[in-house]
């Protein structure tokens with residue numbers, strides 16, 4: 001496994017296209033889930049510089065903070081609460097261009113302005129979510145949805 005991440009400039013799609021094979025390499029060399037989640041957050045944060053990239057994992061019917069990169073965050077989120085809990089409840093990807101306009105948004109950091117959350121699904125069950133926050137509005141779109149969906153599919 002290479003422990004060096006090659007950071008590239010370019011369009012968002014080009015950045016994902018260069019990053020995804022490297023992440024595949026990282027994940028294929030390791031079987032431990034937490035190690036892989038941790039490296040995935042580091043790779044995404046390093047390439048894109050977002051405010052916060054992290055996982056929440058379903059434990060005893062709530063989301064509990066998992067590996068992340070960024071400022072300290074809320075540790076537990078109930079099903080249906082906030083963007084993460086809504087993504088879990090609906091098993092769907094949520095893109096929020098302005099977090100202040102999302103009813104029930106949980107503000108772990110006042111710097112967060114936009115957000116994307118992807119559910120992690122195995123055998124029809126959501127077992128966690130990937131949450132990414134940006135300090136700018138309107139930072140996530142269909143390109144992020146497409147490539148991040150591919151990434152979480154590797155887990």
Ligand code: SME
Pocket residue numbers: 052073074077081082083084085104105106107108109112115131133
């Ligand atoms: N904003 C999220 C909570 C998690 S933090 O952003 C890290 C939400 O509304 O679910």
